[in-house]
Amino acid sequence: xxxxxxxxxxxxxxxxxxxxxxxxxxxxxxxxxxxxxxxxxxxxxxxxxxxxxxxxxxxxxxxxxxxxxxxxxxxxxxxxxxxxxxxxxxxxxxxxxxxxxxxxxxxxxxxxxxxxxxxxxxxxxxxxxxxxxxxxxxxxxxxxxxxxxxxxxxxxxxxxxxxxxxxxxxxxxxxxxxxxxxxxxxxxxxxxxxxx
Amino acid sequence: xxxxxxxxxxxxxxxxxxxxxxxxxxxxxxxxxxxxxxxxxxxxxxxxxxxxxxxxxxxxxxxxxxxxxxxxxxxxxxxxxxxxxxxxxxxxxxxxxxxxxxxxxxxxxxxxxxxxxxxxxxxxxxxxxxxxxxxxxxxxxxxxxxxxxxxxxxxxxxxx
Numbered sequence: 515x516x517x518x519x520x521x522x523x524x525x526x527x528x529x530x531x532x533x534x535x536x537x538x539x540x541x542x543x544x545x546x547x548x549x550x551x552x553x554x555x556x557x558x559x560x561x562x563x564x565x566x567x568x569x570x571x572x573x574x575x576x577x578x579x580x581x582x583x584x585x586x587x588x589x590x591x592x593x594x595x596x597x598x599x600x601x602x603x604x605x606x607x608x609x610x611x612x613x614x615x616x617x618x619x620x621x622x623x624x625x626x627x628x629x630x631x632x633x634x635x636x637x638x639x640x641x642x643x644x645x646x647x648x649x650x651x652x653x654x655x656x657x658x659x660x661x662x663x664x665x666x667x668x669x670x671x672x673x674x675x676x677x678x679x680x681x682x683x684x685x686x687x688x689x690x691x692x693x694x695x696x697x698x699x700x701x702x703x704x705x706x707x708x709x710x
Numbered sequence: 711x712x713x714x715x716x717x718x719x720x721x722x723x724x725x726x727x728x729x730x731x732x733x734x735x736x737x738x739x740x741x742x743x744x745x746x747x748x749x750x751x752x753x754x755x756x757x758x759x760x761x762x763x764x765x766x767x768x769x770x771x772x773x774x775x776x777x778x779x780x781x782x783x784x785x786x787x788x789x790x791x792x793x794x795x796x797x798x799x800x801x802x803x804x805x806x807x808x809x810x811x812x813x814x815x816x817x818x819x820x821x822x823x824x825x826x827x828x829x830x831x832x833x834x835x836x837x838x839x840x841x842x843x844x845x846x847x848x849x850x851x852x853x854x855x856x857x858x859x860x861x862x863x864x865x866x867x868x869x870x
Contacts, residue, residue: 573769606775
């Protein structure tokens with residue numbers, strides 16, 4: 515849930531990057547961190563295992579600018595993608611304002627994508643949220659890999675409702691900021707719609 | 711939605727800041743801060759210059775969330791208090807009214823007993839303030855800054 519501070523004139527929102535293991539959630543945040551001006555970002559925190567797999571979450575605070583005198587701040591989180599960290603994933607979703615689903619475009623990961631998306635729906639429902647009502651975008655990552663599914667197929671499989679979706683190569687940054695802007699915009703529009 | 715919107719107004723902020731400032735002195739603590747369960751920093755006092763409070767807030771919220779998850783597995787409602795002991799610094803974490811988290815960072819200039827005592831009193835006062843704040847936020851007639859925001863404002867944010 516967003517946090518509006520009238521005193522410091524700040525709006526804080528929480529965005530969660532979700533998706534199967536090794537789909538590139540942390541890579542998205544790392545690219546954003548590397549390409550953002552120092553004054554607009556805080557420290558990036560990664561709670562990872564020794565083999566650099568996300569253990570609990572990554573966290574990146576980001577300032578996007580002002581709207582009508584209110585500073586907009588976004589807290590970006592990733593979840594651990596590996597199936598057995600489900601208890602942790604549920605916790606990260608608490609208080610979420612918007613979700614980015616990072617799909618792995620490789621044909622071999624199609625089942626993992628579907629499983630993760632189903633898991634996202636279930637975990638959101640447990641928190642009293644519905645994916646159909648939340649600000650939500652999809653990123654088809656790893657478009658540079660050799661054995662990938664065509665975008666149309668991915669859309670059919672993962673995006674039946676036609677939410678905004680983007681092709682990406684997170685390691686090079688392609689599509690990363692487009693995805694971030696899209697979700698930030700949806701979150702702010704939703705805040706406006708619901709009257710905060 | 712499960713959680714109501716968190717909003718902070720000047721009046722309540724000043725009350726909260728007053729309690730936090732006093733707690734730093736009375737508990738002889740280095741830093742005291744209050745965050746909501748989602749990791750947003752609400753108020754801080756003491757020697758905060760040296761600290762990355764945004765990161766600390768997010769990690770503390772993660773910690774409380776993980777502990778809450780463990781509590782659930784043990785069919786406990788919540789574990790409301792945590793204490794982490796280091797060589798130089800210690801952290802006392804208290805869940806207040808199951809809504810916000812009161813964090814006290816202290817060193818050997820004080821004792822855990824004193825910190826606990828002062829935290830207990832401050833928690834009760836904070837709980838009352840946040841309950842009142844929650845009622846105010848739920849009032850459908852309250853004003854919000856979003857009513858005036860246009861789609862153009864939102865677009866402008868991304869025109870760089």
